[in-house]
Amino acid sequence: MIDNQKFTDWVDKWLRNELTETERLEFETLRRSDPVLAQRAREQQQLVKAMKTYGQRTDFRARLNRIQASLDMDAVREEVNQLSKVRKLHRNGGTVRQLWQTYRPILAVAATVALITTFGTLMLIRQYQSSHKQQEQYSMMRRDLQAIRRSQNAILQDLNARERALQINPGQVAGSGFLLSPDGYLVTNTHIIQDADSVYIQSTRGDIYKAKVVYADRKYDLAILQVHEDSAFRVKTVLPYGFEAAPSDLGERVFTLGFPREEIVYGEGYLSSQTGYRGDSTAYQVAISVNPGNSGGPLLDEKGNVIGIISGKQTSSEGATFAIKTDYLFRAISAIPTDSLKNNSIRMSRKNGLAKLARKDQIKKIQESVYMVKVFKHEK
Amino acid sequence: MTESNRSHLSDDQLLAGLANGSDTVLEELYKRYFPMVMHLILNNSGTEDDAKDIYQETLIVLYEKVTTDSLELHCQLKTYLYSVSRRLWLKQLSMRNRNGNSLLDTEGVAEVDDDLTDHEARDRQFDLMADSLDRLGEPCRTLLEDFYIHHLSMQDITEKFGYTNADNAKTQKYKCLMRLKRLFFSVFKEE
Numbered sequence: 001m002i003d004n005q006k007f008t009d010w011v012d013k014w015l016r017n018e019l020t021e022t023e024r025l026e027f028e029t030l031r032r033s034d035p036v037l038a039q040r041a042r043e044q045q046q047l048v049k050a051m052k053t054y055g056q057r058t059d060f061r062a063r064l065n066r067i068q069a070s071l072d073m074d075a076v077r078e079e080v081n082q083l084s085k086v087r088k089l090h091r092n093g094g095t096v097r098q099l100w101q102t103y104r105p106i107l108a109v110a111a112t113v114a115l116i117t118t119f120g121t122l123m124l125i126r127q128y129q130s131s132h133k134q135q136e137q138y139s140m141m142r143r144d145l146q147a148i149r150r151s152q153n154a155i156l157q158d159l160n161a162r163e164r165a166l167q168i169n170p171g172q173v174a175g176s177g178f179l180l181s182p183d184g185y186l187v188t189n190t191h192i193i194q195d196a197d198s199v200y201i202q203s204t205r206g207d208i209y210k211a212k213v214v215y216a217d218r219k220y221d222l223a224i225l226q227v228h229e230d231s232a233f234r235v236k237t238v239l240p241y242g243f244e245a246a247p248s249d250l251g252e253r254v255f256t257l258g259f260p261r262e263e264i265v266y267g268e269g270y271l272s273s274q275t276g277y278r279g280d281s282t283a284y285q286v287a288i289s290v291n292p293g294n295s296g297g298p299l300l301d302e303k304g305n306v307i308g309i310i311s312g313k314q315t316s317s318e319g320a321t322f323a324i325k326t327d328y329l330f331r332a333i334s335a336i337p338t339d340s341l342k343n344n345s346i347r348m349s350r351k352n353g354l355a356k357l358a359r360k361d362q363i364k365k366i367q368e369s370v371y372m373v374k375v376f377k378h379e380k
Numbered sequence: 381m382t383e384s385n386r387s388h389l390s391d392d393q394l395l396a397g398l399a400n401g402s403d404t405v406l407e408e409l410y411k412r413y414f415p416m417v418m419h420l421i422l423n424n425s426g427t428e429d430d431a432k433d434i435y436q437e438t439l440i441v442l443y444e445k446v447t448t449d450s451l452e453l454h455c456q457l458k459t460y461l462y463s464v465s466r467r468l469w470l471k472q473l474s475m476r477n478r479n480g481n482s483l484l485d486t487e488g489v490a491e492v493d494d495d496l497t498d499h500e501a502r503d504r505q506f507d508l509m510a511d512s513l514d515r516l517g518e519p520c521r522t523l524l525e526d527f528y529i530h531h532l533s534m535q536d537i538t539e540k541f542g543y544t545n546a547d548n549a550k551t552q553k554y555k556c557l558m559r560l561k562r563l564f565f566s567v568f569k570e571e
Contacts, residue, residue, distance in 0.1 A: 055529030
């Protein structure tokens, strides 16, 4: 075990590079083998280094002070003044640059804020504009939708769109209707003729007859019209189609004739449900494409029996048309006060002369009994 | 530039001379940039004395950086000295509770944060050593300074302090060093 003083001595010599070769080897082995001694050597090294730094700095300070003492302060002051003057000259009446130098950081911040604000605002405006535009597009779409919905609602219920159109322009509401009996009774939808001032029917040939509303049933949306004492109306002997009150089967091929425009339009489809809109048991659901104006048209099966009256369609889904069952037509007719009929009961026939005909021949015959119903109203 | 008219020494030559401990180079350097620093301090509510202190400390920063590390200046020596002085003066001003946030700058400023952090560490060590040596008292202080700082041999010290032989001197030096070690590391380790 080496004594502390001797080790300290060795460290001193080691730091001054004064160890002999043998001493150095021994010292290195000691340091490597004994961590405590190694630590002491490190500490001493650190201490000596700190002392040296201390000495160096004190020495340097002394040198600086000597220079300072020997300095011609007047010359230095002169130079400082010169410097100020040069700077001022250099700066060209330099307050601007002085201010620039002083407030540069603040200016930088201000400029940054201004930039961010400007571009932020621009971006926000753009964003707002674009989102606004989208909204506009969206609302336009919706308006379109609403317009469609309105026109679709029209055949579903109240012909709202047409009513609305009438509010702007007192004109006509048009729907379809067809003969119940050869002597001039017709059926159509209540929503077509309601609030009517006058009702006219127009045949496929273009003959127009005045009609009056005999009965209007809001519950079933059925209205009975009668050709109004018009001698020109040619009373038929028999209707080509019969009325079938018994419920029809799902999948039954059906067709309709109506007046979605000035010409009669044929449409065909199949019976898709025994109940109507929202489970309405008074109606069938039919997969057939109809348009506003088809309301009041007959729904016929393959054989040419009237099984319903087209009344409306669901706006939210395609191909869901509703037709009031013939059964309820009978009920409505039987509910008509006899006064209204002037004791002329409606002679409806179950007889059907179409069963064996081809569809186009059926249509030829049926279309003579289908009329466009034109309604004139006053502006509300 | 006015400075270069008076001197032919480049930055590198100045730094090399500084590292070598050349008095002429140090004097040259001292004179060259003192007016600049003084101008800065005087323009920013300082006195000539402040200017001297700040400038000398700045030179110490430079000197110790030159002697300990290999100094790599990323800017002109002038800019470096100005930046260091400026930072030291800002620190001084904030210690005096003055608004030192915006100096009237006359020169470009370089990034000297790392150098100043190093400098602060050295400062602490220097103060600690000065304090330890003060508390050590005589003759230990002079003995250790002679041996470790001025690199006198044990023989010289034996004669200077009038010890009977070199072994006595060695024992004395050992005891002094152990005391200094205790004083120094009692604080130094805590940091």
